[in-house]
Amino acid sequence: MSSMADFSDDTSRWRALETRDPAAEGAFLYAVRTTGIFCRPGCASRRPRRANVEFFDTCRAATQAGYRPCKRCRPDTLSPRRQLISLIVDACRELEASETTPSLDQLAARAGLSRWHFQRRFRDLVGITPKQYALTHRSRRFRASLSHGPSVTAAIYDAGFSSSSRAYDTTYQRLAMTPSCYREGAAGLTVHYGVAPCRLGWVLVAATDTGLCAVEFGAAPEPLHTHARRRFHRATLQVDSPLMAPILQRISAFIDDTTSHRELPADILATASLRQIWQVGWLSGNA
Numbered sequence: 001m002s003s004m005a006d007f008s009d010d011t012s013r014w015r016a017l018e019t020r021d022p023a024a025e026g027a028f029l030y031a032v033r034t035t036g037i038f039c040r041p042g043c044a045s046r047r048p049r050r051a052n053v054e055f056f057d058t059c060r061a062a063t064q065a066g067y068r069p070c071k072r073c074r075p076d077t078l079s080p081r082r083q084l085i086s087l088i089v090d091a092c093r094e095l096e097a098s099e100t101t102p103s104l105d106q107l108a109a110r111a112g113l114s115r116w117h118f119q120r121r122f123r124d125l126v127g128i129t130p131k132q133y134a135l136t137h138r139s140r141r142f143r144a145s146l147s148h149g150p151s152v153t154a155a156i157y158d159a160g161f162s163s164s165s166r167a168y169d170t171t172y173q174r175l176a177m178t179p180s181c182y183r184e185g186a187a188g189l190t191v192h193y194g195v196a197p198c199r200l201g202w203v204l205v206a207a208t209d210t211g212l213c214a215v216e217f218g219a220a221p222e223p224l225h226t227h228a229r230r231r232f233h234r235a236t237l238q239v240d241s242p243l244m245a246p247i248l249q250r251i252s253a254f255i256d257d258t259t260s261h262r263e264l265p266a267d268i269l270a271t272a273s274l275r276q277i278w279q280v281g282w283l284s285g286n287a
Contacts, residue, residue, distance in 0.1 A: 008267045013055045017041055027265060029056045029066040029075050038062040043073035057093065057265070058086050076092055078190070083261055087111040088125050091118075092268050093153060095134045104130060127272040136275040143175070143214075146183045176213035185234035186213070193228050193237065194244035195221045198252040198272065199259050200266050204228060205248055215277055217270045251277060 007013050007027040016024035024041035031038035032048045036057065038201060039045060056062040059069070059076050069076040091107050107130055108118035122130050175182045191213065193206035198217075204224040206214040214231065218224045229237065238244075258276060259269045 008265060010055055013041075014050060014053065016029060017053070018047070026085065026263065029059065029062050030054070031056060031062050031065070036067055037070050038067040039070040040073040042074045043070055043075075045070065045072055058090055069236075079150075079154055081263075083123065084121060087113075089264065089268065091122065091130065092126070092133060092264075092271075094127060095130060096137050098134075101131075101134045101138075125262060125264060126268065127262065128275045132275050133271060135269050136278075140271070140274070142179075142276055143182070146179055176208040176211040182213070186232040187234035189232075189235045191228075191232045191235040191237055192241045192243045193232075194240045195224050196248040196252045198255040200255060203252060203255060205244065205251055206232065206246045207244065207247070212278070215274055217266075217273075254280070 007024055011026050013024070013030070015021075016027075017030055020044060027041070029038050030038060030048075031053045031054045031099060033054060034048070038059075054065070056065065056067075058062055062075075062180055063069075082094050088111075091111060092216075094102060094107065094110075104113055104119060107122075108115045111118050113121070119129065122133075126133060128136070181187065181189065186208070189208050191206050191208055193204060193214070195204045197203075200217050201219045202216065202217065202221050202224055204216040204218070204227065205212065206228055214228070216224060216227060218227075225239075254277065255273050258273060262269055
């Protein structure tokens with residue numbers, strides 16, 4: 001199995017720049033502070049010093065930071081396909097960063113597309129709608145805030161939910177326990193989990209008798225095992241139990257199938273995969 005390269009952090013991006021990794025094309029751009037110019041990862045220009053390099057997801061972000069496009073690799077001249085992907089990535093980043101979810105009309109206007117065309121292209125490339133993407137990312141923030149925040153109420157509003165009832169309705173079935181129990185490390189519950197390779201790297205899947213309670217992605221298996229032990233530190237953990245083996249196999253195959261044709265950053269594909277995974281009854285035998 002070939003794992004999709006993940007260029008979501010500066011360390012992996014610098015490594016790709018050093019090796020001129022062809023898989024990095026379109027994944028990010030780099031700018032050089034001493035020249036004020038930004039380039040594609042595979043630009044044939046002289047390799048800069050690491051201390052002078054800054055990374056960007058899009059041409060727009062690099063330009064807004066004051067950098068000029070390289071005349072050699074022309075990072076600002078994208079094919080129509082790459083231009084569309086860049087617009088969709090920009091929309092995903094806006095959905096992730098906004099406390100109040102922008103409307104479909106706002107997203108479409110910023111992309112310079114009609115509402116209908118933007119919605120269709122977003123769904124074709126990402127696999128879910130902009131609204132579903134925003135809700136999935138918000139649910140991820142809620143889960144993270146539950147683990148580290150001062151209270152369930154604080155986690156609700158930190159994640160951007162307008163009310164506790166909306167948070168409970170959106171996330172309860174994705175926790176397979178109450179938010180309070182989740183925050184307390186799944187005290188008194190038995191949590192089955194396993195880790196398997198997939199096209200996005202590695203995936204951790206955990207479940208209670210009620211349903212899936214965690215799906216996480218990582219670059220290596222051991223950090224995911226550590227993550228499970230910390231998150232469910234008061235639960236009875238069952239690692240690689242017979243319950244999880246067929247679920248892991250199906251979910252890994254599902255991820256490989258649904259991400260194979262999408263030219264997007266790995267973290268965006270992971271968010272989309274989460275939404276699609278939660279929609280399937282993996283424990284009910286319907287998957």
